[in-house]
Amino acid sequence: MEENTRNSGQGLGVAALIMGIISFVVAFIPCVGLLAMFTAIIAIVLGAIGLSQASRDNSPKGLMFGGLIVGVIALFISIAVQIVVVAGLSSRAGFIEEKIEEIVDEIGEGIKDEFKDGNFNITIEDGDDKVEIKSSIRKNEMIDKLEELEDDGNNVEITIKIDTSGGE
Numbered sequence: 206m207e208e209n210t211r212n213s214g215q216g217l218g219v220a221a222l223i224m225g226i227i228s229f230v231v232a233f234i235p236c237v238g239l240l241a242m243f244t245a246i247i248a249i250v251l252g253a254i255g256l257s258q259a260s261r262d263n264s265p266k267g268l269m270f271g272g273l274i275v276g277v278i279a280l281f282i283s284i285a286v287q288i289v290v291v292a293g294l295s296s297r298a299g300f301i302e303e304k305i306e307e308i309v310d311e312i313g314e315g316i317k318d319e320f321k322d323g324n325f326n327i328t329i330e331d332g333d334d335k336v337e338i339k340s341s342i343r344k345n346e347m348i349d350k351l352e353e354l355e356d357d358g359n360n361v362e363i364t365i366k367i368d369t370s371g372g373e
Contacts, residue, residue: 225252236290
């Protein structure tokens with residue numbers, strides 16, 4: 206007596222195996238490997254559906270297992286390659302952060318030097334009264350002008366504190 210075998214799920218098994226192989230090859234390419242994740246998931250789904258149909262009809266399951274296994278391996282490889290790529294990029298981010306920090310420090314030092322040398326302008330307004338201290342005036346002259354403003358009887362109290370240490 207001849208045994209009647211069905212081929213249920215074989216087409217899905219072939220499709221799963223092809224998608225799994227494509228995923229496996231593409232998974233090793235950085236950045237493009239993201240596409241391998243999608244094709245690997247498709248291979249896994251097709252393999253699982255084909256395996257379900259083959260089990261129901263008692264058909265051979267070799268192609269479905271092959272597509273399923275290759276899809277799972279390709280998915281893991283793709284994820285691992287993307288993690289390595291992201292880790293490599295994040296290690297370079299520290300370099301950029303250091304450069305930005307250096308630039309900010311240089312600007313801060315420049316500002317400290319400008320204030321230390323007295324190269325800046327201060328304008329104080331009280332109603333109609335206005336006192337302007339220009340960058341060419343030395344620190345002692347600035348203090349005198351500020352004290353003069355305080356002594357004019359304008360009910361303005363000024364506290365003067367000048368740090369000449371440069372923040373050190």
